[in-house]
Amino acid sequence: GAVVSQHPSWVICKSGTSVKIECRSLDFQATTMFWYRQFPKQSLMLMATSNEGSKATYEQGVEKDKFLINHASLTLSTLTVTSAHPEDSSFYICSASWDFANTGELFFGEGSRLTVL
């Protein structure tokens, strides 16, 4: 089945540093990938829609200069949290689908747990 892989699965960094998270579709091409953030006991919140070969579409309230998204190929999207601060500590998850219109299924990466000290 379709698999989406994320890396790293967890990262601890100092405040002020930048962290890059990769999301790969392993056996299908994904023109669109989605980045979510989930705080403890809260729902997944869509941060942005990543489009291959073009700029990402950010949700209201998400700073595009802080959360840099690059979707350079059909199988890879990256999210860079720039100048991370403790309030950015969260669970970041990406998702993609090869046939959402018919299957209604999004495949999620394993998630990346970011802790900013």
Add this chain to the structure above:
Amino acid sequence: RKEVEQDPGPFNVPEGATVAFNCTYSNSASQSFFWYRQDCRKEPKLLMSVYSSGNEDGRFTAQLNRASQYISLLIRDSKLSDSATYLCVVSTGGGNKLTFGTGTQLKVEL
């Protein structure tokens, strides 16, 4: 009002019990509905889509009530392995953009 609302629970039920969750959505233009399951500290996984006519998959039954704008999930003969958070997910606008509820936590006990 939240776009998608769920009772966070937890629902603590004995093994073998039947349990039902409801989820309400605010946008009457919502088109597709899903239940996802999320285990602790893991990614969500699709449990089942929800069709207008209702659908069943083994011990799981999902129903949609468009007039009242809610969907439901019924789990029969609960297993310990059913313990998880069940996310109500709604799609609006015909695209891949999904809105997630906060989830309902289920704990099945011996």
